[in-house]
Amino acid sequence: MSGEKGGGLTGRAAVEERFRQDWGLELPESIFQFWEFLGSLGPDGERALQDLDVSPVGILDLFADPGLRPRDGIDVRVHGRYYRDPPEFVTFLHGGSDGLHHGLWFDDGRTCSGVASYYNNDGGGIDTRAKTPLEAVRAILERCWRDLDDDVQDDDEVSARRSRLGLLRDALTAVETGERTETGLAYSRAYDTAVPPVDPDRITTLDGAGALASGDSALGRPAHNGADEYKFATYMYGMFDDAEALGESLDEARRRCSAGDPTEALLLGRDLHWASAGDPEREALANELLVTAYRALGRPGLAQTADAHHRHRSLPQVDVLETNRDQV
Incomplete structure (x- = not known):
């Protein structure tokens, strides 16, 4: 998937260059491995x-053709970007009902730390347990296998599906996760639904993914995975509905950022982005805080993505490339 022809980059080299130029990101080896697997x-x-x-x-459309361009007036960085996607989230897989989709997660603004997923049209936060695209697909496969185990009908179609999934598992485990011998429910219990450990390198955010920052939180937020999610969400949504309290929090985030600590601006910006719910004021505040925080943190690619997303959050579709299929 690499090489040059006619003075221009082709294959993998062209894909890598496209993402360096337009997203400011270094794609991980795991996404190329996933593309080759497909x-x-x-x-x-x-x-x-x-x-x-x-x-x-999402971005895999550009793996097929790195030269694709967005429709006139639309920033390519919003291709595959759902309304609530944080700037760190870069979609590569659509996963079924209720807007389930998976994305590479770039919380340092340059390199990928794993895979994130969530249901854009449903409740729940962002799941960051999978480390690679193939691991994410393995989890989906084993959930489906678990459901087939529960299917009381053992007709020809169920048997055919089980056979196809078994072959897909064999192909996948020959590349990755082969050491995980569990299947179905046992796999889900061991790897897919286990409570994730507290991550001291990241701070709690409303979207459930945590934010990579080393400064202090005005709210004394615990480390990622260390909060009571219900209590935290209740407090944050209550604060967003209180104009005076929100104003005080905004002033504090701006003050801290001006003083050299953009942590609170990043956290509050991510929370407002997640909780925007079509509110233009929250959208604008989220964008202000995120762009300021990412620039202060030396993450210009995320600042540019945040700004592009803000300009295009009202798009009715997530596909913006000239020759792409329509994907809501």
């Missing part, structure tokens, strides 16, 4: 992916 699947493997109700989208 290309290696035969008809049964592709049908198994359909059984899982997943499909490559």
Whole structure:
């Protein structure tokens, strides 16, 4: 997937250069491994992916053609970007109902620390337990296998689906997660639904993904995965509905950022972005705080993505490339 032809970059080199230029990101080896895995699947493997109700989208459209451009007036960085996606989230996989989608997670603004996923049209926060795209697909596969185990109908179609998924698992584990011998419910219990450990390098955010920052929080937030999510969400949404309290929090975040600590601006910006719910004032405040914080933290790519997303948050579709399919 690499090389040059006619003076221009082709294959992998062209993809890497496109993302360095437009996103300011270094794509991880795991996404290229995932792309090669998809290309290696035969008809049964592709049908198994359909059984899982997943499909490559977002940035993988540019893997197929790195030269694709967005429609006039639209920033390419919003391609595949759902309304609540934080700037750190870069979509590569659509996962089924209720807007489930997966993205690479770039919380330092340059390198990928893992895979994130959430339901854009439903409740719940962002799950960051998967470390690679193939690990994320393995989790989806085993959830489907678990459901097949619970299916009381053992007809030809169920048997055919089980066979296809088994072949897909064999192909996937030959590349990654092969040491995980559990399947179905046992796999989900061991790797997919286990309570994630507290992460001292990140601070609690309303979206559930945590933010990479080393400064202090005005609210004394615990480390990522260390908060009572219900109590924290109740407090934050209550504060957002109180104009005076929100104003005080905004002033404090701005003051701290001006004094050299952008942590509170980052945290409050992420929270307001997640909780915008179509409110233009929250959208504008989130963008102000995020752009300021990312620039102060030396994450210009995330600042540019935040600004692009703010300009285009009202788009009715997440596909913006000239020749792309419509994907709500």
